[in-house]
Amino acid sequence: MSIRNLDALFTPSSIALIGASNRPSSVGAVLAKNLYEGGFKGPVMTVNPHETAIRSTLNYRSVADLPIAPDLAVICTPPNTVVALVSELGERGCRAAVVITAGFGEGNHAEGQALKQAMLDAARPYQMRIVGPNCLGIMAPHAGINASFAHLAAPPGNIAFVTQSGAVATSVLDWAVNRGIGFSHMSSLGAMSDVDFGDMLYYLALDPNTHAILLYVEAVSEARKFLSAARMASRNKPVVVVKAGRSDAGAKAALSHTGAMAGADAVYDAAFRRAGMLRVKTLDELFQAVGTLASGTRVKGDRLAVLTNGGGIGVLAVDELAEGNGQLATLSPATLAHLDTRLPATWSHGNPVDILGDAPGERYVVALEALIEAGDADAILVINCPTAVADSFEAAKTVINTLHGRHLPVLSCWLGEAAGAQARRLFADRRLPFYDTPEQAVQAFGHLWHHHRNQELLMETPPAVTDLPEDAPAKANAIIDTVLAENREVLTEPEASALLAAFGVPVVPARQARDGEEAARCSDELGYPAVVKVLSKDISHKSDVGGVKIDLTSREAVRQATDDMLARVRQSHPEARIEGVNVQPMIRRPGAFELILGVAEDPIFGPVMLFGQGGTGVEVIGDRVIGLPPLNPLLAQDMVQRTRISRLLEGYRDRPAADIEAIVLALVKLSQLVACLPRVVSLDINPLLADASGVIALDARIVVRVASKPRAPMTIRPYPRELEQDIVTQTGQRYRLRPIRPEDENALVEMLKRSDRSDIRLRFFAAIKRFDHAFAARLTQLDYEREMAFVAQPQGATSILGAVHLIAEPNHERAEFAVMVRSDMKQSGLGYCLMQAMLDHARRMGITWVEGEVMLENAAMRRMAKELGFKEQALEHGSDSVCLLLKLDQDAQASPKAVMAGAPDASDVDVRR
Template identity: 70%
Template sequence: MSIRNLDALFSPATIALIGASNRPGSVGAVLARNLFDAGFAGPILTVNPRERAIRSTLNYHSVSELPLAPDLAIIATPPDTVPGLIKELGEQGCRAAVVITAGFGEGERADGKALKQAMLEAARPYLMRIVGPNCLGILAPHRGINASFAHITPKKGDVAFVTQSGAVATAILDWASARGIGFSHVVSLGSMSDVDFGDMLDYLALDPHTRSILLYVEAVTEARKFLSAARMASRNKPVVVVKAGRSDAGAKAALSHTGALAGSDIVYDAAFRRAGMLRVHTLDELFQAAGTLATGIRVKGDRLAILTNGGGIGVLAVDELADMDGCLAELSETTLARLDTLLPKAWSHANPVDILGDAPGQRYAGALEALLDERNADAIFVMNCPAAVADSLDAAQAVVETLGSRRSPVLTCWLGEGAPAEARRLFAAKRIPSYETPEQAIRAFWHLSSYWRNQQTLMETPPAVSDAITTDQTRANAIIDSVIEDGRSVLTEPEATGILVAYGIPTVPAITVRTPEEAREASTKLGFPVVLKILSRDISHKSDVGGVQLNLASPNAVVQAAEDMLATVRRVAPGARIDGFNVQPMIRRSGAHELILGVAEDSVFGPVILFGQGGTAVEVIGDRVVGLPPLNPLLARDMIHATRVSRLLHGYRDRPAADIEAITLTLIKLSQLISDLDRVVELDINPLLADASGLIALDARIVVESERGQRRPLAIRPYPQHLEQNIEARNGQRYCLRPIRPEDEGALVDMFRHSSPADVRLRFFGAIRGLDHAFAARLTQIDYDREMAFVAMPPGKQDIVGVVRLSADPDKERAEFAIMVRSDMKGAGLGYRLMQQILDYARDTGIRQVFADVLRENHAMRQITEEFGFMAQPSDDGGDTLTVTLSL
């Protein structure tokens, strides 16, 4: 499930509280007080077998006595009663429940797990949604709902907060109340037996009351659903997340607290980054981010202008900005000249703009006005130190009046304790972000600019790479088949090298031999010096058992090394089967960098790709970054740049830069490999030598599963290459049909450019001059798990002449379709064929109903839908559109 029936949680007509109480201090009493006092407009029904009334309201002794079927039930009764109550409520028509009670498997208790399963099975026949168990409850201030035992009912606002921890929820409510910050929703998910982060992100992404979303995460349950929802939500509004359990000890604590497995923190970091979310590391940062986002300001860059009446605090701000890799804005000559006319001669004449300690409000106003017009600055940070010769409040009023009704990205910091109190209240009343220290303000700017940068990455159009990748999947699968038939899971080096070769990853040529004498002959053929490696299906890390000898310069040296190696391996690993040796030429690349590329399976997010500095000390160096497949060139380059070794790869002194493009392409090839070969669970290429002339893999290790489908699926569904095909329109014209790719943005824009204004209006219900980047990126960078778009192209060309699109709701029950054919290609039957294709796809993926809104004057589309059996009826708005629907 996803958002189905979540409206019953946050917009119910009737609420029932099961376990209400009059006993002071009890959870049932607090829940009743909060529910009745929050301002909910509908009936609130209470159930307690021993009370006649709850808070002077008639009480019912059982669920069966309720006079109305509640949309939402709040349950605070002993855990063994909950499954029966859920069944009884479901029979009455209840669509959602919040289970406050604990005791459902936290800390891996088997009896609690059985109870939780019984609860879910009781809810399933009625499609009833459950929040919890073991949660604080939910709050929806815009609907007057406080279905929690929190100590505060927050004011209405536009920030949503979703948390696994009730204690964190009460802490942020308390913090926000003191600062006048309101919420659209506060949701304590507890053990996430049903409703989870993915569900809430899907719901809040479309909620009109929510402008930003905050998450406190201990563990993610369904990775693909979470990432799909997070990517959609973060395209529409800021999503800020703090993840608990970053350390190994923290992860174990999270397990005992939530009953969910926590994946590696570095993988969570990669997932949050891939989804365009902003990650912070402490609750203090989360609180600060909440305050900053609540003001509604946004930035479109990372260049900061600083305005201050004190040089020292300006320097502190610059230092903090540098520590966070921020950028100090370079003021234009026009702005500097303008400031010269406004400020005393002793001003700093640079950024930070130091307007001196005696600066009155008028001076602040003039300088701020000049900086607001500076195109090289993406945000302005205004500071004030209390001084006997100037009024801090006067300066604050000048800032407020200068900004007026503009929502410009301006952050403020009035330092001190008593003197700035009135100024801070003034800023808070005008929703201007204000901070107590320069460090807090700079971090807030970093939050805003990081969110902007994540959005830019999320929307950036990658270049095409498909022509640069050639694969032989059949050969790779044949190697894996032979390994599994041999009863093994670890590939030998020649087998692992064979798979790399099948995916176009450069490797060292090698000759496999059985005896020391054969090794002598092979080394002579290859030329000296050579490398000798033990070949054993039972040894994966050869250097650990003395199974690698480098730089052997003569036939005799090879024989001696082989004999010594046999003796050492038999002593260190007496049970290992020895199949012979691998002989390779010694690769000499003076100045080449040793890198590591790898694939591992995360317990939550499935296969992940690792990149970093390699060599025998890879664990000690710890320079690594993780990414989620599938990768494109932009994502691969981001991974490279995130490592320390990337600074060396770009060259220094007389050492030339390594071939970054070759490294990027190899990461993409590895991503394709892991997408194609679902039996590969581990892969290490270490070292991968890289220099200006290219790269080469010196060693590889691969581990496979015996059966397909045993590995966790990729958290992000890769490009579905198997859907590529050739089609024929009604007039016999043939087209290449394939799923849309992000790099199709240019071709899609060109298709719109060659379509008539009338056809564009019929597709988008209004005049559109052209597709800007943001809109075009949204149409081409789709989530294949929830959306599909097929593009039709003439054979041998990259011109898009037709597009059909299907967008499913998060439940994947209903999907909206849209078709457009380039104006000069209409009338040939391509639209009909595209409709046929998308309906076949919808059936294959289990979608039950497809629909679309169609303008009444769009006679061509109406005719096609009639031919396919769609039912048409006037749209809800009663205007010039029809809604056409087809049940599959």
Template identity: 70%
Template sequence: MSIRNLDALFSPSTIALIGASNRPGSVGAVLARNLYGAGFAGPILTVNPRERAIRSTLNYQTISELPLAPDLAIIATPAATVPELIHELGTRGCRAAVVISAGFGEGENEDGDALKKAMLEAAKPFLMRIVGPNCLGILSPHVGINASFAHLTPAKGDIAFVTQSGAVATSILDWASARGIGFSHVASLGSMSDVDFGDMLDYLALDPKTHSILLYAEAVTEARKFLSAARMASRNKPVVVVKAGRSTAGAKAALSHTGALAGADAVYDAAFRRAGMLRVRTLDELFQAAGTLATGIRVKGDRLAILTNGGGVGVLAVDELADMHGQLAELSEATLKRLDALLPKDWSHANPVDILGDAPGQRYAGALDALLDEPDIDAIFVMNCPVAVADSLDAAQAVVETLGSRRPPVLTCWLGEKSPTEARRLFASRRIPTYETPEQAIRALRHLSSYWRNQQSLMETPPAVSDAITIDQAKAESIIDGVLEDGRSVLTEPEATAILAAYDIPTAPAITARTPEEASQAAQQLGFPVVVKILSRDISHKSDVGGVQLNLASPGAVLQAAEDMLASIQSIAPKARIDGFNVQSMIHRPDAHELIVGVAEDSVFGPLILFGQGGTAVEVIGDRVVGLPPLNQLLAREMIQESRISRLLRGYRDRPAADLEAITLTLIKLSHLVCGLERVVELDINPLLADPSGVIALDARIVVRAERAHRRPLAIRPYPYQLEQEIETQHGGRYDLRPIRPEDENALVDMLRRSSKEDVRLRFFNTIQNFDHAFAARLTQIDYDREMAFVAMPPGEASIVGVVRLLATPDKEDAELAIMVRSDMKGSGLGYCLMEKILDYARSTGIRHVFADVLRENHRMVKMAEELGFAIEPKDNSSDPPMVTMTLDLAE
């Protein structure tokens, strides 16, 4: 349901407290005290069947007696009473409720689960939103709401904090109060029966009072909604998350190495990175990161210059930087000469720039100015140790004056407890990030650089690779059909290899043999040396039962190996059905690295892809990186770079670099397989050999299930190939129509540049001179789950001549429409055809209403909309320039 009626939570006109109390120390009494004491300007109505007044205010015994319909209700009554109360409130017109009460299935209580379902069913007819149950409540200081049983009301601020834990919320409120940190909203979601993180992110992304969003998460529900909302929010403002439960064990009952390696925390890590969020490890880091990002400074890397009046603390900062895998910036000769001219002869002559303990403010100013002009520095860390021969506040003022109105990436740390107080206040007043210790500052640099990398990844345009991949999905599906008809879920190695071949993943030449004698003949056909593997539908890990023999160089050796294999398995796994042998060419690649790539299924985020170092000791080595499909070239490369083996893959000593492009392409092919074959549950390629000549899969294992519907959906909706089509306009023009892709950025910008300035103004309501990457990326890198854009292209050409797009609201009932046809194509009927196609798409996805704001002078667009049945109404008379709103009800 997303943001529908969430405004009633954070800006209600009237609040009702159900379960208010005068009993000292009770939850109802604390809620009443907080509600009345927070400064809310509207009516607060209380309901308690046994009280005449609450806090000297007239109380009502039932909801039906309330003189006003509340927008928001706070409920603190026994769980069994809540469903009926929700029904009564909905009947009165209440739009949102915060259920403080517990007893709704916590600890897997069946009666509680039934109450939760009854509560949600009661709310459903009224589209009433529920926060909780079993939560602390919500707080919105800007409108004077403290609908919680917290021990204090926070100050106003621009940070929103959303948490599943009420205990964490109160701790954070106390922590922030001591540091003068304020909030725009605080929301304790409790059991998240209705309103969840995705809903809150959608709301807060557009909230003007919120500049940064902090999350404390224990679990995520509805992964696709969460990631869609998180990606949208992250493009607008910093989103920082602490995820509890990092030590949770990984998948338990997986047949594949991939499933065993893909622990839950690694999946959350991948999801947060993919959404452009910044993950931190502790609550302290959460607020440190929020404070740093809120200053508005940004970095483009982690090359750090350190400016200090104390050599020892400079060394501590360098050590911490090394631990965080940061870099100490190299100072150019020009900068060194400039510093030589400014500083005493005994300065450090290197980075860290130690300007000596007696450094006055003027010395700080000169050295900082020189470092600011150094192009190979990503950030500057300025430190000060209190000394008797120099004034710490003078040094701070020099830093502030040197920076002036500029916002370069400069972090400060004035050490001590009493001496630096005024300096820290000065930095805070100028929004210059300041920290108490070098460790905190270096950690802040890591936060800044991680956030920058995540944002770059979120907005980076990937190169196209689709033409480099040949897929035979029908062949792969037929193999799976045969396996399931045979009553099996685990594919044999030849079947698994055939599926990899259908997705153009290189595999070793192989022949299936039924007997040791046939295996010997197959080896002669392939050429020696060979590998012989047991073929059994009952044996998953062949090497564990002696089912693999390598480097066999003669027919006799193959025969003997096969016979020995049968004997060994008979003693170890006597009930295993033996289907024969798989004879493969022995691949000899002395410079090759053994990799593992695979597919597993997460209980929250659905299918995922794993990459790391392979081989028989794969679980022991534990080198794994998890990614969420679909992958593009940039995301696949990032997965490789995050692995420990990536350093080896780049080459070292006399060992040449592996073909990283081939590895990247293999991950992309695997992503296509995951998206296309919904019945694949688990997949291992181990090892995947990689060397300068490319990659080859030596062993594969695939597990399937019968029903597609049983697989969790992909957390990120992949490119919808099924929507590609050919269209014909009323004038006979033919075009290829398909959903827009991120790699269409250049073609889209070319279309805009080839259009008249007037047409661009009519489309974007403004004259745009520069179509930069950020602008174009927002138009081409869309979320197919809640957006759609169709591009029209002449057959066989790469140029775009028309675009029509639809942006749905988070509840996917309403959607905003926009269209543009290249100026030289106007009047061709293309615009009308594009409008028809996008409206057909909207109907097919359940969208009920389509609307668009259009400049009143855009007569061509208005006329076309009228022909398609849109209602046209003038927009607010105050709009400048004058506009009209076009609406179409698709449900009629």
């Protein structure tokens, strides 16, 4: 349901408190006090069957007695009364309720769970939204709303805080109020029976009073909605999250290295990173991070220069930097030489730049100017330790004056409770980031760098990836059909290799043999030395049972090794079905790296992918990262770079660098496999050998599941290849119509450059002359869960001739659209075909209303919209635009005749976000 009626929570016209009380210190009394004293301008009505007045205000005995229907209800009555109250409030027209009451299935008690479902069922007919149950309540300080039983009221500000824990909410509130931090919203979601993090992120992403969003997360529900909302919010404003429960005692999967190594927290970490959010570890760090990001300070790299008057303090900063917060910048010889001429001979001659304890303000200026002009660092941390021979406040003033008009990010740390207080106030007055300790300052730099990197991955244009062979899914599904038909779930190694090969992952050729003699004949064909592996549908890890023999250099060696292995395994595992052995050529790649690539199923986020150092000690080494599919080359490369082994893959000493592009491509191909084959629930490639000549999978293990037990869907909807189609215009021209991809950025910009300026103005309501990356990324990098764009291309070509864009509201009731064809393609009927495709997709999404805004002068668009059934609605008086509105018939589908029919093309209709 998402943001529908959330305005009733935070900007209601009236509020009712059900369960208000005069009993001191009761929840009902505290709620009444907070609501009355919050400053809300509308009526606050109380309901209690036993009271005449609450806090000297007339009380009502029942919901039916209320003089008007409340927009928002706050309920703190016993749990067995809540269902009937929700139903009664819904009938009166109430649009939202905050249920404070506990007792709705906490701890998975069946009776409480049933009560919770009954409450939701009662609210559903009225589209009434529920916050809670078992929550502290909500606050919207800008609207004067304190619908909580917190001990303090949140002052107005521009930070939104959303939490599952009421205790955390009150603790954060106490912490923030004492530091003068204000809030646009504070929401305690409790059990999240209805309104959850996804709903709140959608709402806050568009809220003008919210400049940054803080989350305290214990668990996520509806992961796809959460990620979609988080990606939307992160593009608009900083989103910082602290996640409770960071241990690695997550879900284990007995059949999969990947499942055993993923761990719940690692998956959450991957999800937050993929959404462009910044994750921190503690509540204190949460506010520190949002303060840093809200200051407007931004960095574009991870190199930090440290300028200090105390060597030991500089070393502490470097130690903290080594904890994953960035790297110490290397000062160029020219920079060092310049500093040598301006600083005392005993300065540190490196980074940290220690300018000695007696440094006056002028010495700070000299060093700071040199570091800024050199450009060796992405940011500078300036530290001052109080001494008896230098004035800390004077140093602060000179640093601030030096920074005037400069753009390089500079963080400051003036130590000393008394000595540094005046300087810190000065930095605060100038809105420059300052910190109490060097560790905090370096952490803040890490926040800036990690947030930049996450945003970069969210917005960066990936290179194009070679499409899969058309027959890849069919080949793979035939293998899976055979396995499931035999009541098996685990593919044999030959089956796994064939499936991987269908998707373009390099594998070792193999033959199956029933005994030693047959294995010897196979090795004659494949060559020596040879590898023999036991072939059994009942043995998961062959090396654990002595089922692998390598480096067999002769026919006799292969025969003997095979017979001995089969006899030994049959004796040690008599229950196992032994089908023979798998024979492969021995792959000799001296110096190759052993890697692991994997897929596992997370109960919340669905399929996840793993990359790291492989081999038999993979769990012990623990060098791995988790990512969410689908992957593009940039995301895959980021996964590789976040492992420890990535530094070795770059080459060292006499060991050449591995082919990183081949590793990245293998990850992307595996991601495509996940998207195409929902019956694959886990997969390990271990090891994947990687060296300068490329990669090859030596061993693979794949587990599948019948379609009647579907795998959890991918959290991020993959590219919808099934929507690709051919269209024919009225002139008989055939074009390829497909969903847009991020790598279409250059082609889309080229289409815009080749269009008339008048058409550009009609499309974007402005005379745009420059189409930069941020502009183009907004049009090409879509969340297919809530928006879609189709592009039209000539058959077999990459140029774009036209595009149509559809953006749905989070509740999928309404959607806005935009369409444009290249200027030289007008009057061809292409725009009509694009509109038909867009309307068909809107029906598939369950959209009820499609609308768009068009300039009055765009007569061609208005004529075409009329033919398609759109009605025009006037906007505000004097507007130069009208709104086009169409209610969709969900049973209607575009006929071939309609797709091919001609109509005047429109240049544009705008989407106002």
